[in-house]
Amino acid sequence: MDYAFFDRAAEVLPDACFTQPPDLGVVLGSGWGEALVKDHVLLRIPYSDIPGVGRSTVVGHAGEFVLYERFGRRIAAFCGRRHWYEGVGWETVVAPVELLRRMGCARLLLTNAVGGINPALHAGDFVILRDHINTVGVNPLAGPHREEWGPRFPDMTEVYTQHLRDMLRAVARKLGIRTLEGVYAFTAGPVFETPAEIRAYAHLGADVVGMSTVPEAVFARACGIQVAGLSLVANLAAGISPVPLTHEDVMRASTEAKPLMAKICDAFIEAL
Numbered sequence: 461m462d463y464a465f466f467d468r469a470a471e472v473l474p475d476a477c478f479t480q481p482p483d484l485g486v487v488l489g490s491g492w493g494e495a496l497v498k499d500h501v502l503l504r505i506p507y508s509d510i511p512g513v514g515r516s517t518v519v520g521h522a523g524e525f526v527l528y529e530r531f532g533r534r535i536a537a538f539c540g541r542r543h544w545y546e547g548v549g550w551e552t553v554v555a556p557v558e559l560l561r562r563m564g565c566a567r568l569l570l571t572n573a574v575g576g577i578n579p580a581l582h583a584g585d586f587v588i589l590r591d592h593i594n595t596v597g598v599n600p601l602a603g604p605h606r607e608e609w610g611p612r613f614p615d616m617t618e619v620y621t622q623h624l625r626d627m628l629r630a631v632a633r634k635l636g637i638r639t640l641e642g643v644y645a646f647t648a649g650p651v652f653e654t655p656a657e658i659r660a661y662a663h664l665g666a667d668v669v670g671m672s673t674v675p676e677a678v679f680a681r682a683c684g685i686q687v688a689g690l691s692l693v694a695n696l697a698a699g700i701s702p703v704p705l706t707h708e709d710v711m712r713a714s715t716e717a718k719p720l721m722a723k724i725c726d727a728f729i730e731a732l
């Protein structure tokens with residue numbers, strides 16, 4: 461990746477972003493950012509003002525960066541994300557994580573919408589990521605190595621930090637929200653999967669499938685940032701779902717789940 465790309469993005473962020481490390485970075489997809497409870501907003505920057513991050517090309521994924529306080533914690537929230545399938549390159553996809561790294565952020569919560577593969581899952585369920593399978597076969601760390609981004613060959617034994625997973629499970633349970641732990645299969649998109657692909661991913665050990673999160677998680681983990689991943693099952697995966705899949709249905713399920721997603725995030729921030 462091109463390091464200067466991130467310099468240009470960092471340049472437009474006010475000094476206030478870099479003077480005190482955020483207690484948590486958050487990357488939210490699916491319009492969930494607006495539901496986060498913010499006691500005191502320190503600054504808001506539309507993605508269109510951040511070079512390289514730019515405007516999402518996906519309906520329902522408009523973005524802004526919000527630095528705010530909640531429960532006395534400082535939260536750096538990237539509301540909206542860019543995806544590999546947009547064809548915008550790795551820099552744009554992982555820019556939020558690189559900016560968080562430059563802010564000195566040590567913990568990151570990634571949220572997303574997924575298709576459910578594990579038969580125990582229903583639409584509307586929440587899944588805490590235990591691990592992932594990168595079916596795409598490429599990742600943002602290929603290319604010239606930078607010391608800042610961790611070792612040349614980063615360990616991925618525990619991408620999703622155990623104690624953050626425990627925290628997510630505990631806060632959801634307190635709220636009376638059922639969660640399962642699962643393995644996320646990352647696909648390139650933008651096509652939804654075929655039923656045969658879903659059967660293959662099930663055999664490989666995947667519980668859910670989605671088109672995001674893994675690039676950010678891999679990059680953050682390599683940089684030494686602790687990662688938590690929380691998925692909303694928006695639909696049953698292809699071949700399991702009785703109906704064809706549409707982006708509109710995924711967005712509708714994400715909107716319906718917004719209050720619960722915000723509640724879990726809020727309780728997680730309180731528990732930090």
Ligand code: HPA
Pocket residue numbers: 573574575576647652653669670671694695696697698705710
């Ligand atoms: N497949 C891939 N990505 C998704 C899905 C799905 O079924 N649902 C939401 N995001």
